[in-house]
Structure formats: structure tokens, C-alpha cells
Amino acid sequence: MFPVADTLSGVCSTLGATAAIGLFTLARTRLRSRRTAPSTANTAPVEPPRRLRHYTLLRTIGPDGSPVHYTTTRPPGSVITHPIDGRPLDFELTDFPLGDGTYAAEPL
Incomplete structure (x- = not known):
């Protein structure tokens, strides 16, 4: 009946799905980086390189x-x-x- 409205609803649903996938990927990446990051509480301070x-x-x-x-x-x-x-x-x-x-x- 209204071809513009049908096209517009298709574009909106595509953009919504893309945004949801992007947010999911971002959240997964942040969680993974937090899990694998070494704890700095138990490490000794790094000594600067010595120079002659x-x-x-x-x-x-x-x-x-x-x-x-x-x-x-x-x-x-x-x-x-x-x-x-x-x-x-x-x-x-x-x-x-x-x-x-x-x-x-x-x-x-």
C-alpha cells in the first residue's frame, strides 16, 4: 500500500540489527580484555633501563x-x-x- 513506509521499516530493522550486533561485539571484546589483563596489584615496579x-x-x-x-x-x-x-x-x-x-x- 505505501511503498515508502515498507522500505523505511526495512531500513530501520536493518539498522537496529546492525546496532545490536555491534553492541554485542563491543561488550564481548571489553569483557575478554578485562579477563585476560594481568593484575597490577601483585607485580613489582618496573625499573627503568640502566644507561652507561x-x-x-x-x-x-x-x-x-x-x-x-x-x-x-x-x-x-x-x-x-x-x-x-x-x-x-x-x-x-x-x-x-x-x-x-x-x-x-x-x-x-
Whole structure:
């Protein structure tokens, strides 16, 4: 009787069915991702990757008269022991960059 009304009802039912299938797929995907996601409550904090750094040991002079350098992957704030003139001395590694591209290691 009314061809436009019949066509319009067919289009509406097709759009409704497509929306229902899309919502079902979205809900299933979200539930599946929640189920397989690892729990972060029991995991240890991730340590950032370590970088090789060159340090200048402050207030030290090597046999050739230049400052003593130390290379390590330890993070800033670590304490190292380095022998100077046959005696072990402790140095704290810092984040303070020096002009020559190295970082400062302060004596304790």
C-alpha cells in the first residue's frame, strides 16, 4: 500500500540489527580484555633501563695529573668504593652534569 513506509521499516530493522550486533561485539571484546589483563596489584615496579654513564671523581687526580674517571650503569644516589693512592674511598654518584660530558661523583 505505501511503498515508502515498507522500505523505511526495512531500513530501520536493518539498522537496529546492525546496532545490536555491534553492541554485542563491543561488550564481548571489553569483557575478554578485562579477563585476560594481568593484575597490577601483585607485580613489582618496573625499573627503568640502566644507561652507561661516565663519572668524574671529584677532588681526585690520576698519575698523569688529570681527574679520575669512573664508568658504571649504577643509578644516581649509589655509593661506590674506588681505590685512590692505595686507599679505598667512597663516592656518591650524582645527576649533576659537568662541562666535559661526565657526571659528578662526590667524595663522602
